[in-house]
Amino acid sequence: MVELGEHCHELILPRLKKVIDGEDKGGITDAVDWNGGGGFRYYHLAPSLLEKDKWGNWVVNKTYNSAMLAQAVCKLEGFTYAPSDTVYWQQGHSSERDFIYVTTQNLSHDQLQALSDEVGETRSLLVLCSAFRGKVDRYSNLTIKKIPKTVLARCEWAHDDYSLKIENLPQAPLTPGQQTLALDQSESRPE
Numbered sequence: 001m002v003e004l005g006e007h008c009h010e011l012i013l014p015r016l017k018k019v020i021d022g023e024d025k026g027g028i029t030d031a032v033d034w035n036g037g038g039g040f041r042y043y044h045l046a047p048s049l050l051e052k053d054k055w056g057n058w059v060v061n062k063t064y065n066s067a068m069l070a071q072a073v074c075k076l077e078g079f080t081y082a083p084s085d086t087v088y089w090q091q092g093h094s095s096e097r098d099f100i101y102v103t104t105q106n107l108s109h110d111q112l113q114a115l116s117d118e119v120g121e122t123r124s125l126l127v128l129c130s131a132f133r134g135k136v137d138r139y140s141n142l143t144i145k146k147i148p149k150t151v152l153a154r155c156e157w158a159h160d161d162y163s164l165k166i167e168n169l170p171q172a173p174l175t176p177g178q179q180t181l182a183l184d185q186s187e188s189r190p191e
Contacts, residue, residue, distance in 0.1 A: 016040050046072065050148050058148040060104055070102040073128055073147070076154050089115060089125060100126045104147065109134040116142050 003012050018024035022036025049072050051061045060069060067083070074081040074092040079100045084090035089101035101115070107129045116139040119125045127144045136144050 013042065050151055058152060060147060066103075069104070070100075073102045073151070074100055076151060077126060077128075079126070087118075089118065089127075097123045098126070099123065100128070102128045102147070104130050106131040107133070107144075112139060112142065112144070115139075 015024060015026075019027075019029065019034070020036055020038055020040070022034070028034070046068070047063050048061055049064065049069075050058045053059045064072070070083065070091040071081045073079075077094075077100060079092035079094045081092045082090075083092070090099045091102055092100040094100070099119075105111075107115075107127070112127070112132060112134050115125060115127065119141045121141065124141050124143070127142055128147050128150060129144070130147055132144055132146070
């Protein structure tokens with residue numbers, strides 16, 4: 001289902017939770033003898049990450065604050081968004097030694113060198129910024145990419161179907177009653 005507006009939070013989500021908990025007796029619940037169970041996935045659609053400026057250049061959408069941008073780029077790059085309270089450049093991680101830093105600033109050689117020094121030899125940092133000055137291969141512990149170029153490279157264009165691919169998401173564990181039902185069904189299948 002797709003819903004827009006606050007009625008999704010006020011009406012739809014509470015009703016879905018009651019159906020799953022077996023507390024909702026409206027709709028077809030009685031007709032199909034529904035006793036609860038199941039689940040649903042809730043996605044919040046963010047505004048477009050990029051937009052064109054008045055000259056036709058791609059730029060970060062003005063509605064994105066720094067936290068929204070970092071969270072979106074973490075998702076695109078396969079990092080877990082987990083900003084540090086003490087280290088400004090640790091906005092997310094892919095491992096305990098691999099971090100991500102997202103900024104709309106143009107970074108100078110001195111700023112990149114300072115980042116490289118802080119990261120140290122035993123960690124690595126993916127830096128996404130608007131522009132940078134300096135040679136990329138000079139900093140062995142930094143990988144530097146430009147926004148919006150990196151984001152545009154991740155976009156999909158000219159598809160007839162942009163369906164969400166959710167079939168590989170982790171499934172909720174079966175309850176004991178569901179496990180018994182699944183066992184009964186597998187035993188009754190002809191081989």
